[in-house]
Amino acid sequence: MIRIKRRAVSVLLLVALLMGGLCLYIARFVSSGEKWASSVVNRAVFSDGMLATGTLTDRNGVVLAAWREGRVFADDERLRRASMHAVGDMSGGVGTGALTSFRSRLIGYDFINGIYSREGTGGEVALTLDSRLQTAAYDALAGRRGCVIVSDWLTGDIVCMVSSPTFDPENPPADVENDPRYEGVYINRAISAAYIPGSVFKLVTAAAAIENVGDIYERVFECEGSAIIGGEAVTCTERHGSLTFEDALAVSCNVTFAKLSLELGADTLARYAESLGLTRRHSIDGISTARGRFDEAEDGSADLGWSGVGQYNDTVCPAAMLRLVSAIANGGGAPRLRLTERGAPGKFMPAASERVMDKETARRLALMMSYNVERTYGAGNFPNLELYAKSGTAEVGGGEQPHAWFTGFITNEGHPFAFTVVVENGGSGASAAGAVANAVLQAALDE
Ligand SMILES: [Zn+2]
Structure with missing residues (x-):
């Protein structure tokens, strides 16, 4: 009897051990199945380390990449070049490309069916990009280095993302690694680079001034073209004379903004750069953007003055700047940027957003950005656009032309678009980068 009891035990x-093992396996299958299926050693979906399945389209179903006994990209060569960074290349050099980042969705993995798909073509992923805007941005950059990123400021959908230099992923150049024309070609500058921002950073200093300098709108600033700040000369491009706060942003007066920076202090500016999201990384459907930089310079120093006008050690990622101007357009809420469609087609899925500034601050910044266009950039250069913008002409030193920035948004009916354009060594922000932004926004309106 005792023996039987022992055996039963x-x-x-x-x-119990078997059940435990099975549970462990199921748990691991649930948690890691997707990773196993999308591992490059899975021969069903990979060929020579390359994803051999799935279709990637733009928001209108235009094919950007597919697998047909080999990797194919868009039919149109300009679209292939324009979208190389967003999509990815043949060699996987662009680590942030959709072919790499959305691998498991392209494989079509799901928990019930694994990698099985009825047609055997894998999954289909629709990006939020619009092919027409992709080629418009590519044409407008005209081979210059830099980037264009445009999003819907209500939903966070990125409708255009182009980085230059680029190449045709179907015919990659022979010596990408050593040819200086292709230096840094695998970097998607819109999300993975951080540039000296120059005067677009004055939006941050302005936000801090609106909320911390009580009489900011009653003040009159004097600009003699240069001023000694912290023992060094801070200079403007010209003598700006007597200015209101709005005028100072519109003419981008360095003297005024450097003085304001000293008054605000380094810790306040650092706090705003952080809370407005310029120094942090952001996730675009799991793709991480580059971190920006704001170093707190010594109180009362020229460095502190320059840090508040977007020079000194400041750097900003174009995507983070896009998020900031989207928040201004949205009354203070920054939408979560995204690159893929979510939810059932036709169903409006409100994007999660994060409040980064007060509604009143956003309203005042928007008014000032509109005044910038009226007073300085010239509404005639941006026909039919209800435009709010800030330019930046970022000194890069070394005898090189400054980087040109232009960022902002439009409120045209049916086209709630925010944008950031950088043309490296492009010269004047408003004319070089402004013209690129205008070309893309005109294409967007022309639907
Ligand atoms: Zn000035």
Whole structure:
């Protein structure tokens, strides 16, 4: 009797072990199945380390990449060049490309069916990009280095993302690694680079001034073209004379903004750069953007003055700047940027957003950005656009032309678009980068 009891206990123990093992396996399958299926050693979906399945389209179903006994990209060569960074290349050099980042969705993995798909073509992923805007941005950059990123400021959908230099992913150049024309070609500058921002950073200093300098709108600033700040000369491009706060942003007066920076202090500016999201990384459907930089310079120093006008050690990622101007357009809420469609087609899925500034601050910044266009950039250069913008002409030193920035948004009916354009060594922000932004926004309106 005792022996039978012992045997029963052993059998029960064995069963318990088996059940435990099975549970562990199921748990691991649930948590890691997707990773196993999308591992490059899975020969069903990979060929020579390359994803061999799935279709990637733009928001209108235009094919950007597919697998047809080999990797194919868009039919149109300009679209292939324009979208190389967003999509990815043949060699996987662009680590942030959709072919790499959305691998498991392209494989079509799901928990019930694994990688099985009825047609055997894998999954289909629709990006939020619009092919027409992709080629418009590519044409407008005209081979210059830099980037264009445009999003819907209500939903966070990125409708255009182009980085230059680029190449045709179907015919990659022979010596990408050593040819200086292709230096840094695998970097998607819109999300993975951080540039000296120059005067677009004055939006941050302005936000801090609106909320911390009580009489900011009553003040009159004097600009003699240069001023000694912290023992060094801070200079403007010209003598701006007597200015209101709005005028100072519109003419981008360095003297005024450097003085304001000293008054605000380094810790306040650092706090705003952080809370407005310029120094942090952001996730675009799991793709991480580059971190920006704001170093707190010594109180009362020229460096502190320059840090508040977007020079000194400041750097900003174009995507983070896009998020900031989207928040201004949205009354203070920054939408979560995204690159893929979510939810059922036709169903409006409100994007999660994060409040980064007060509604009143956003309203005042928007008014000032509109005044910038009226007073300085010239509404005639941006026909039919209800435009709010800030330019930046970022000194890069070394005798090189400054980087040109232009960022802002439009409120045209049906086209709630925010944008950031950088043309490296492009010269004047408003004319070089402004013209690129205008070309893309005109294409967007022309639907
Ligand atoms: Zn000035």
